[in-house]
Amino acid sequence: MKKTYSANIDGQIFNIDEDAFELLGNYLNQLRQTFSGNEGAEIVGDIESRIRELFNERIESGARVIVIADVNNVIETMGHPEDLSDNSDNNEKKEDINSSFISFNLPGKKHIYRNMRNKVFGGVFGGLASYLGWNANIMRLLYFIMACFTYFWPLTILYLIAWMIIPAATTPRQILEMTGEPVNVNTVGHTVLATSPYADKRVASDNNNNFLVTLFTAIGKTILILAGLLVGVISFAFICAFFCILAGMVAYTFFDSVQILSNIDLIPTHPGGWTQIWAILCLVLGFAVLSGLMAFGAFAEVFNLRGSTKAGVITTIIISVMLFAAAAILFIFAA
Amino acid sequence: MNIDNLKSQMRKGMLEFCVLLLLRQGDAYASEIITKMKEAHLIVMEGTLYPLLTRLKNDNLLSYRWEESPSGPPRKYYSITALGTQFLDQLQSSWDEITHTVEHLRSQSTTITPPDINLQ
Numbered sequence: 001m002k003k004t005y006s007a008n009i010d011g012q013i014f015n016i017d018e019d020a021f022e023l024l025g026n027y028l029n030q031l032r033q034t035f036s037g038n039e040g041a042e043i044v045g046d047i048e049s050r051i052r053e054l055f056n057e058r059i060e061s062g063a064r065v066i067v068i069a070d071v072n073n074v075i076e077t078m079g080h081p082e083d084l085s086d087n088s089d090n091n092e093k094k095e096d097i098n099s100s101f102i103s104f105n106l107p108g109k110k111h112i113y114r115n116m117r118n119k120v121f122g123g124v125f126g127g128l129a130s131y132l133g134w135n136a137n138i139m140r141l142l143y144f145i146m147a148c149f150t151y152f153w154p155l156t157i158l159y160l161i162a163w164m165i166i167p168a169a170t171t172p173r174q175i176l177e178m179t180g181e182p183v184n185v186n187t188v189g190h191t192v193l194a195t196s197p198y199a200d201k202r203v204a205s206d207n208n209n210n211f212l213v214t215l216f217t218a219i220g221k222t223i224l225i226l227a228g229l230l231v232g233v234i235s236f237a238f239i240c241a242f243f244c245i246l247a248g249m250v251a252y253t254f255f256d257s258v259q260i261l262s263n264i265d266l267i268p269t270h271p272g273g274w275t276q277i278w279a280i281l282c283l284v285l286g287f288a289v290l291s292g293l294m295a296f297g298a299f300a301e302v303f304n305l306r307g308s309t310k311a312g313v314i315t316t317i318i319i320s321v322m323l324f325a326a327a328a329i330l331f332i333f334a335a
Numbered sequence: 336m337n338i339d340n341l342k343s344q345m346r347k348g349m350l351e352f353c354v355l356l357l358l359r360q361g362d363a364y365a366s367e368i369i370t371k372m373k374e375a376h377l378i379v380m381e382g383t384l385y386p387l388l389t390r391l392k393n394d395n396l397l398s399y400r401w402e403e404s405p406s407g408p409p410r411k412y413y414s415i416t417a418l419g420t421q422f423l424d425q426l427q428s429s430w431d432e433i434t435h436t437v438e439h440l441r442s443q444s445t446t447i448t449p450p451d452i453n454l455q
Contacts, residue, residue, distance in 0.1 A: 039390075046388070049365075049411075050385070078380065078381050
């Protein structure tokens with residue numbers, strides 16, 4: 001299954017696969033680099049309209065969607081940018097074009113991404129390793145040792161933050177930028193073909209040490225399951241506390257009974273006591289939501305479930321932060 | 336000496352000539368030119384044609400007009416200008432010279448049989 005875009009090519013709409021779209025976009029960009037100026041714009045426009053014709057032939061012969069093979073065919077018929085540069089004019093211009101080409105190809109644009117093809121949890125170390133050119137397993141081992149010495153929590157939190165901040169490399173362009181390879185027609189085509197189901201491949205392909213990888217994955221999963229269970233239990237406890245307090249508040253409001261609330265050391269008759277109870281209610285609910293989210297995330301990761309969307313996660317976090325803020329304000333009022 | 340390089344240079348030099356010859360027969364748009372060239376067994380990377388057409392147009396050897404097409408957006412029809420025809424005549428005479436020279440040399444080389452080489 002692939003995502004498709006609809007692209008307007010010289011005034012005609014085509015449905016085009018995501019990777020094909022990426023490749024075609026890169027190709028046209030490179031043509032624009034090769035043919036610069038007003039004249040260049042005209043040339044690229046003409047080429048684009050020829051591409052439209054070629055795609056149209058595909059559609060008329062029954063294709064519903066433009067796939068990567070069609071784009072590769074087009075590139076083969078039209079020619080690679082470096083073969084097309086109009087070098088019969090003067091050599092100086094040719095050199096100019098070539099040098100701009102080389103600078104365009106230089107792997108200076110190396111970005112950090114999470115490596116989805118070399119990952120245990122989120123691919124943070126896989127990504128760091130390709131960014132720095134180190135071995136991911138050695139980094140994982142060092143991290144694990146350091147984590148042991150620092151009682152796990154600080155480094156775990158650091159890892160989670162990195163996971164959230166660093167984007168995953170999913171498109172061919174991102175995969176190339178991650179390894180610092182030049183993004184051009186040849187490499188993108190290569191990556192696209194080599195990684196067609198490019199997302200979510202667990203560590204295996206580019207690693208020489210399979211035993212270590214399995215070991216790390218097993219350790220990782222175990223830790224995740226334990227953490228998920230722990231956080232899940234905590235979340236459950238907070239939910240129970242929430243309903244306890246809620247029940248106590250209902251009992252006090254409607255039946256004038258302080259029994260439940262005073263059992264958990266909350267006395268509504270004290271000055272500011274009632275506001276304080278509201279504050280605690282908010283606080284407890286906030287913790288319940290947050291820990292519930294974490295537990296859900298952990299289990300979704302371990303069992304490869306469809307995890308929550310980014311928007312969902314952010315909304316949940318915002319809700320819990322608002323609950324904490326409400327609790328803080330109420331505490332101030334109560335005091 | 337790179338044979339492929341030499342071959343492609345020979346073809347490149349010919350390309351303008353061929354395009355002008357084609358357009359003297361009548362106006363055409365880019366895809367038509369490509370089809371005709373393929374019919375004539377002149378294999379070109381299509382992408383090389385567009386810069387060439389633009390360059391010829393900017394040198395006033397060709398002109399173009401937009402014409403509605405039965406399918407899709409309007410097409411760019413190229414036609415040869417008076418200057419282009421002049422240019423083509425010049426090219427033709429120099430081509431004749433070249434072919435004459437080459438033919439002459441070829442006929443000479445075939446009459447003189449290479450000496451037998453005794454391998455032993």
